[in-house]
Amino acid sequence: MTRSGQEYLASLRDGREIWLDGERVGDVTTHPAFRNTAASVARLYDLAHDSEHTPVLTRGGVHRAFAVPRSYEDLVSRREAYKVWAEASFGFLGRTPDCMAGGAAGFAAMPSLFTTEAYDGSAAALAYHRRLAEGDLYPAFTLTNPQIDRTRSASRQEEDDLVVRVVAEKDGGIVVRGAKMMGTAAAFADEVIVGTIEPLAPEDVEHAVCFSVPVGTPGLRLVSRTSYEARARSVFDNPLSSRFDENDALLVCDDVFVPWERVLVYRHVEASFRMWWRTPAYLNFVHQSATRFWTKLEFLTGLAILITKANNTYELPPVTQAIGRLLGRVAQAKAFVLAAEASYEEVDGGRGGVAPGKDISFAQRIMAGELYPQALQEIKLLAGGGVIQLPASGRDLLHPELGPLVRRYIRSPGTPAEDRVKLLKLAWDALGSEFAGRHEQYERFYHGAPHVYLTQQAWEGEGPACEALAQSCLDGYDLGGVR
Ligand SMILES: Cc1cc2nc3c(=O)[nH]c(=O)nc-3n(C[C@H](O)[C@H](O)[C@H](O)COP(=O)(O)OP(=O)(O)OC[C@H]3O[C@@H](n4cnc5c(N)ncnc54)[C@H](O)[C@@H]3O)c2cc1C
DSSP states (O other), rough: OOOOOOHHHHHTTTTTTTEETTEEEEEESTTTTTHHHHHHHHHHHHHHHSSSHHHEEETTTEEEGSSSOHHHHHHHHHHHHHHHHHHTTOOOOSSSSHHHHHHHHHHHHGGGGGGGOOOOHHHHHHHHHHHHEEEEEOEEEEOOOOOOOOOOGGGSSSSSTTOEEEEEETTEEEEEEEEEEEEEEEEEEEEEEOOOOOOOEEEEGGOOOEEEEETOOTEEEEEOOOOOOHHHHOOSSSSSTTTTOOOOEEEEEEEEEEEEEEEEEEHHHHHHHHHHHTSSSHHHHHHHHHHHHHHHHHHHHHHHHHHHHHOOOOTSSHHHHHHHHHHHHHHHHHHHHHHHHHHHHETTSTTTTTOOOOOHHHHHHHHHHHHOOOOOOOHHHHHGGTTTSSSTTTTHHHSTTTHHHHHHSSSSSOOHHHHHHHHHHHHHHHHHHHHHHHHHHHHHHHTHHHHHHHHHHOOOSSSSHHHHHHHHHHHTTOOGOOO
8 A cells, every 4th residue: 555755754764874975874854965855755655645646646555657557548547647756856856666666567567587497586576566566665776787897797897796796695595795886766765676787798697686675774885976955055046956856876785685585586697687678677667767758858848938938038039949949849758658658569478468669668768868968958048147147045035235136136027036036046956056967967877878778779679660661662663764
């Protein structure tokens, strides 16, 4: 059954080991680097638990993202649920609980893929999905090996144990050691699944493991990046980074014990890869993130309209056209979601499940990674210097001497200073702050690096059909007509 926000927050007080800026964080629900974002996530849980949105977000008391879709209509309902949560953070919380929930539903659609000659993880895969759905748990995932040396495989790095690997088998489970590069929102999650989404080399057998453990597991450490929430002056001054900083952390396993029932893949290079790509797990990730991306673009375009209206430039033909281009991009982002649903595919051997269409889902990553930086540039161009020439904080507006000065000079026809400063501070948080820079990098890389997904599109996209069409044109004539 769904949890309330309060129940979710209580679950985070589990002694988890999170490090930030040279200090161990005691409680993420009260720490100034995490507490507002934890409250934002709690609000998502409240929306699902008991609000006007509950019927859209849940079915039978379970969040819709956990359901294995069986039809086109199921995909649509799941997307409607994704959209409600995406709008709650204006698209700035990327790895909300529904993201990996969709991944777990993907595993549950094809548990047989977890059975190998080395180990049978099918029961653990189903148990993972059941545990998350029944407990309404927040799953994060760390699937990328630390960069260290990208020219060497996981087992050929300059030292052992740089990348998570199995170091021992013990009664009832395994012991793992090493790191994974990036756990977005792991600090706010109940469990983290550790695996590898990119192909491992044949020699990386010890690294070919996938398991999910509670974030509070002894020996599991999260080393957080800079907190934008901690740096925020106030919600008025940094409206997004103060509330939606999901954080990204290096995950370190320091001899973590993992019971067998939590091990999905064990010492099997191919299974550690196919669990993401041959089940609908990855397609389900894209469905969630494409919906969120569409929402984020709607939000940014809305900001562009508000800024140009406040600056009284909205009616100028080049500005109107720029807004038209942005709205075209919003429609493009939406079209990818709708088209992926409409081109749904039956999950091969997947017990009646369906998944969003692969070709369009994969292409969405290319579109979004390229479009996001362009959209930011276009909106910055429309905004001009106003987003920089702002009082250092809202305190200036409240100051008896300074307030009237700011109100006089930072305004526009029909937009009083307080509204204008509020709008432009929101815009800069979204477009140009350090938080915004992280989001640009996120949209470019969270689904993998371009050299990976472009190559994948070339291998698995509709190249043969395109080639055949061009060839059919060539086949329709020859030298016969030459005079
Ligand atoms: C903000 C953010 C949040 C993220 N959150 C998560 C998360 O929650 N969970 C998770 O598992 N991952 C997460 N990721 C990691 C993401 O999956 C990786 O960034 C992505 O897989 C790319 O890997 P990389 O960053 O190590 O880049 P690399 O693989 O190191 O690539 C970086 C660049 O190096 C070059 N390059 C490297 N190798 C090659 C090659 N073989 N051929 C050609 N060029 C090459 C390319 O120019 C490439 O663009 C996140 C990333 C970001 C930026």
